[in-house]
Amino acid sequence: MNRISEHPILGETEKGQLVTFFMDDKMMEGYAGEPIAVALKAAGLMVHRYTHKAHEPRGIFCAIGRCTDCVMIVDGVPNIRTCITPLVAGMKVQTQDGVTALEVNK
Amino acid sequence: MKRYDLIVVGAGPSGLSAAIEAARCGMSVAVFDENAKPGGQLFKQIHKFFGSKEHQAKIRGFKIGETLLAEADEAGVEVFLNATVAGIYLDKEVLVQIGAAMEHFKADTIIIATGAAENMITFDGWTLPGVIGAGAAQTMMNLYGIKPGQRVLMLGSGNVGLVVSFQLMQAGCEVVALVDAAPKVGGYGVHAAKIARCGVPFYLSHTITKAEGSDCVSGVEISQVDEDFIPIPGTQKHFDVDTICLAVGLSPMSQLLKMAGCNMVDDPRRGGQVPQVDENGETSIPGLFAAGDVSGIEEASSAMIKGRMSGLAAAAYLGFLNEQDKDNRLADLEVALDSLHQGMFAPGSKGKTFAKTDEGIAVSQSLLKKGYLDDADIERFIHRPDQTIKNSGIHPVIECTQNIPCNPCQDACTRGCIKVGKTITALPRIDAANSCTGCGMCIASCSGQAIFLVDEDYAPGYASITLPYEFLPRPQKGELGTALSRSGQPLGHAEIIDVRNAKAFDQTTLVTIKVPVEQAMTARFYQPKTNAAGQSGKKEIRQ
Ligand SMILES: Cc1cc2nc3c(=O)[nH]c(=O)nc-3n(C[C@H](O)[C@H](O)[C@H](O)COP(=O)(O)OP(=O)(O)OC[C@H]3O[C@@H](n4cnc5c(N)ncnc54)[C@H](O)[C@@H]3O)c2cc1C
Ligand code: SF4
Ligand code: SF4
Ligand code: FES
Numbered sequence: 001m002n003r004i005s006e007h008p009i010l011g012e013t014e015k016g017q018l019v020t021f022f023m024d025d026k027m028m029e030g031y032a033g034e035p036i037a038v039a040l041k042a043a044g045l046m047v048h049r050y051t052h053k054a055h056e057p058r059g060i061f062c063a064i065g066r067c068t069d070c071v072m073i074v075d076g077v078p079n080i081r082t083c084i085t086p087l088v089a090g091m092k093v094q095t096q097d098g099v100t101a102l103e104v105n106k
Numbered sequence: 107m108k109r110y111d112l113i114v115v116g117a118g119p120s121g122l123s124a125a126i127e128a129a130r131c132g133m134s135v136a137v138f139d140e141n142a143k144p145g146g147q148l149f150k151q152i153h154k155f156f157g158s159k160e161h162q163a164k165i166r167g168f169k170i171g172e173t174l175l176a177e178a179d180e181a182g183v184e185v186f187l188n189a190t191v192a193g194i195y196l197d198k199e200v201l202v203q204i205g206a207a208m209e210h211f212k213a214d215t216i217i218i219a220t221g222a223a224e225n226m227i228t229f230d231g232w233t234l235p236g237v238i239g240a241g242a243a244q245t246m247m248n249l250y251g252i253k254p255g256q257r258v259l260m261l262g263s264g265n266v267g268l269v270v271s272f273q274l275m276q277a278g279c280e281v282v283a284l285v286d287a288a289p290k291v292g293g294y295g296v297h298a299a300k301i302a303r304c305g306v307p308f309y310l311s312h313t314i315t316k317a318e319g320s321d322c323v324s325g326v327e328i329s330q331v332d333e334d335f336i337p338i339p340g341t342q343k344h345f346d347v348d349t350i351c352l353a354v355g356l357s358p359m360s361q362l363l364k365m366a367g368c369n370m371v372d373d374p375r376r377g378g379q380v381p382q383v384d385e386n387g388e389t390s391i392p393g394l395f396a397a398g399d400v401s402g403i404e405e406a407s408s409a410m411i412k413g414r415m416s417g418l419a420a421a422a423y424l425g426f427l428n429e430q431d432k433d434n435r436l437a438d439l440e441v442a443l444d445s446l447h448q449g450m451f452a453p454g455s456k457g458k459t460f461a462k463t464d465e466g467i468a469v470s471q472s473l474l475k476k477g478y479l480d481d482a483d484i485e486r487f488i489h490r491p492d493q494t495i496k497n498s499g500i501h502p503v504i505e506c507t508q509n510i511p512c513n514p515c516q517d518a519c520t521r522g523c524i525k526v527g528k529t530i531t532a533l534p535r536i537d538a539a540n541s542c543t544g545c546g547m548c549i550a551s552c553s554g555q556a557i558f559l560v561d562e563d564y565a566p567g568y569a570s571i572t573l574p575y576e577f578l579p580r581p582q583k584g585e586l587g588t589a590l591s592r593s594g595q596p597l598g599h600a601e602i603i604d605v606r607n608a609k610a611f612d613q614t615t616l617v618t619i620k621v622p623v624e625q626a627m628t629a630r631f632y633q634p635k636t637n638a639a640g641q642s643g644k645k646e647i648r649q
Binding site (some may be wrong): 069 | 152223236238242255322433580
């Protein structure tokens with residue numbers, strides 16, 4: 001519902017191939033090559049990480065790789081700026097808690 | 107280490123323009139940009155530009171970007187993407203991070219065109235997910251085809267805030283309010299009027315006092331502010347929103363220039379810390395130039411001219427262009443730049459208030475406070491002494507009331523119905539001596555969507571109004587909807603009697619509605635039954 005299927009000026013957005021990836025313990029869909037953050041936004045996910053000390057939520061803020069609010073753990077590597085990192089099929093994305101992965105209640 | 111005649115940092119409109127001019131003079135040019143795609147801010151800008159023909163007026167920003175890229179390619183410019191310039195050293199050497207690798211490059215001249223970063227302001231809850239920059243909103247919706255949110259509150263009434271609000275509605279989001287702490291709208295009145303007629307309320311002298319929500323934004327509280335911008339207790343208003351968009355100004359990203367040792371100055375008129383430059387952008391270090399937003403926040407049109415100027419100056423510095431050619435070409439560019447630097451929004455006019463237009467007409471206070479012209483303004487501007495206007499047969503009505511550098515309306519009308527004259531900041535004037543054919547080119551060419559065609563004689567008791575429409579779904583002939591006033595208030599039923607799409611209109615649909623003749627000068631927008639502009643359908647028709 002967050003995707004713009006058709007735009008009055010830009011027409012249809014060009015998309016890569018529809019692929020699946022993992023978000024914490026869930027399987028999700030997105031288009032290969034789009035920023036990870038865009039695929040997450042399409043699914044309505046808002047919180048990308050929690051800050052280390054105060055445990056405050058953070059999400060997309062600048063969308064151009066400058067503010068680091070959107071960093072997550074991607075394929076085991078923390079602090080990846082998801083707004084400028086392209087989505088690849090089968091990626092493992094995790095909510096970051098401080099510098100480690102958030103415990104997900106199974 | 108690779109060597110070039112010129113290294114340009116930043117592939118935005120100014121950097122690309124500089125590179126093109128230099129390469130055309132025969133220089134070897136490398137451009138570095140940190141993004142995966144070149145173009146800087148241009149590809150996010152989907153509206154038609156202001157200015158005149160030489161500034162590519164009436165062309166949409168992203169199309170201008172495409173042209174620049176093709177020109178750069180043709181001129182033999184090498185563009186390195188995902189390439190962040192991390193350092194700049196003596197002897198014009200730069201350190202570039204390309205992917206994971208760090209590489210050194212050297213040149214005989216360098217042009218810094220790194221653009222600007224968005225300013226932020228803080229309030230309770232400002233770090234919550236759902237609070238985003240206006241640039242982020244543009245990036246999400248115009249580059250990646252995703253809505254930043256469903257219900258959005260915009261803070262900032264400068265051109266960025268106004269333009270992005272309109273774009274949000276085009277993307278299908280609802281804009282619940284436009285808020286600014288200043289007592290008047292900062293951007294162009296024509297941009298404000300486009301969103302006001304969609305029904306977006308303006309709250310000037312207001313600011314955000316709280317973003318509400320626990321894990322992400324679920325609402326926002328705004329309050330009125332006093333003359334010192336302090337919130338007044340008891341004036342809070344609440345809106346249910348999932349997104350708060352901040353458009354509170356830009357600051358030059360001048361760190362590299364500082365690092366290089368250029369003389370810097372603090373100039374609030376240019377947006378903050380900027381390098382000391384001469385008229386061609388040369389800094390205190392010979393052969394090192396700055397162009398575009400990094401040396402003073404303006405807009406893309408002037409960034410391109412300034413880029414061209416420093417590209418030519420760099421070419422002359424290395425002897426790729428003789429002094430006389432340089433002087434001639436720079437003189438032309440200066441004229442083009444100068445025409446953009448006129449009028450009420452010129453860099454030199456910052457902070458000034460204008461009581462009257464250059465024509466001596468009192469400016470609209472309603473436009474500055476609420477975003478739309480009121481009835482008295484219309485009377486004053488439409489029936490001004492230098493303009494005769496018909497009230498029968500099809501004729502244009504122009505609601506462009508500020509002195510801005512813009513004239514595509516004049517070029518659009520081959521019949522000579524619209525005159526701006528030599529000074530492009532003059533208000534467009536209708537010449538009723540020439541008869542209008544109703545072709546609609548003026549509507550489609552107007553960057554501010556401020557031109558309407560009115561025919562008081564459409565049918566007994568009914569007038570027709572043709573207006574620009576850039577939302578989906580495109581209305582269909584025969585459809586029944588609601589006519590909206592300049593403030594977005596419902597006036598009554600409107601029937602669509604014509605819908606025109608043409609290649610020359612460049613994605614602007616011309617919609618003609620039939621309304622009671624009394625509404626000929628009040629109905630200015632159309633709202634379908636199923637709401638296209640994304641604004642909530644709570645406006646019931648009260649008749
Ligand atoms: C949100 C927003 C909306 C705007 N809307 C409009 C509008 O509607 N109309 C209008 O005329 N103007 C608008 N502007 C202003 C206009 O976009 C700018 O004036 C214009 O883009 C300036 O061009 P530039 O080339 O100086 O900078 P930019 O277009 O910003 O380009 C600079 C480029 O340099 C890159 N860069 C920065 N640092 C480095 C580095 N160290 N290494 C490598 N690359 C780097 C940046 O990523 C960017 O790609 C808007 C600006 C913003 C931010
Ligand atoms: S509709 Fe055509 S003829 Fe009439 S004013 Fe506009 S451009 Fe001129
Ligand atoms: S009426 Fe003319 S000058 Fe005014 S915004 Fe439209 S095109 Fe520009
Ligand atoms: S949102 Fe700012 S770095 Fe990703």
